[in-house]
Amino acid sequence: MKKYTSILSVFCLLFLQITALAQIVRGPYLQSVSPNQGIIRWRTEQATDSRVIYGENLKKLTKVIELKQAVVDHEVLIQGLKPNKKYYYTIGNSKTMEAASEKRFILTAPKLGSTQAVRIWALGDFGSGSKNQLEVKNAVVNYTKNHRAEAWIWLGDNAYSKGLDEEYQKKVFPIYQDEFFQNLNLYPAPGNHDYAGKHDPSEPPYFKIFNMPVQGELGGVPSGNESYYSVNYGQVHLVSIDSELMEPSGLQVMDGKGAQYEWLEKDLAANKLPWTIVYFHKPPYSKGSHDSDTEKDMVKMREHVNPLFEKYKVDIVMAGHSHVYERTHPLRGHFGINATFDASKHIVATSTAPNQYEVGKDGQGVIYIVNGSGGQLGGQKEGFPLKSAIYSNNKIGGSMILDITKTKLEAVWLGSDGEIHDQFTITKK
């Protein structure tokens, strides 16, 4: 009897060891989800092989993908999926699997060109570990509980203060894991903190942690470069730009030339969807914790890249960096400092009511938004609020929810207090 007990305890120990080895310390999180495929990533304490089991029926998951190589950073690509379908999944290895859960699923992107409505959550400057970060997240959890977002865009400064792997581990993954990372399609952009203040893309952990859809998986002109890419989601063309990247030539996108700028122009010119949102980190206009009158990257962005946004009738340009919320009127031709803003010249808008814009064939101005208080908060430079802004708030944090159909874009800025403090709609004929 004693012999059986000791054999049993050896088995128990072995089982415990295997379980401990496979302990998940990050994720699962979804990457590069397109209409037909998606990547599931997670990290384990010790290296193991990888296994994903998935299917449309939570109680009967039948498809298996196994990768034999022992790794701690697991990355499993699932292909052959149908657009706009929910696939549940479980993760683990050849010895042990996590339990299936209603919260673990991939909702594939809509079929390219689909006119179905989409909801997008835009979050900036968040990974600070602050109370505000949690409150902004909780407000979104509550606001979207009966209508979840399908896509999540990041405006950079995702993890403070150097974008280190352990900063993502402490201040990003645990905060959003349960409600978002395991089932929300993420299309990020990097900020200066993710680059640790440098400009060399070979260094930031950001590029190792995330997979960007750079091959045109979701439409758009393939960029072939993880720094910048575009995706078509329903009727909106989303363009993620890297305001930190310095190319080997020494050029940055705000110089108005170089590979990224050229790609941006090609991509915007090729777009056929009715809506375009371009997002990146350093804003062309701000008087929050950063000043677009004096900070050279922001000045250059405004002078060299804003004309491109106007030329290709971009609807919204969204950034972070400044830890406030600022939304301009629809603008055209305002490339100078704040003092040069002239409402009679630079506002180009047709409104049916306050904040209800209507766009005809000739287009209208570009709405510039700073949405940089998803975790960090506050600051103001001389001249705040911007003369070109219709609404600004540097007192409470928040993030944006955008609902987009073929003919209408509805945007709200949801504060950390759960209230909507700013909203506008754009309709297109």
Ligand SMILES: [Fe+2]
């Ligand atoms: Fe920043």
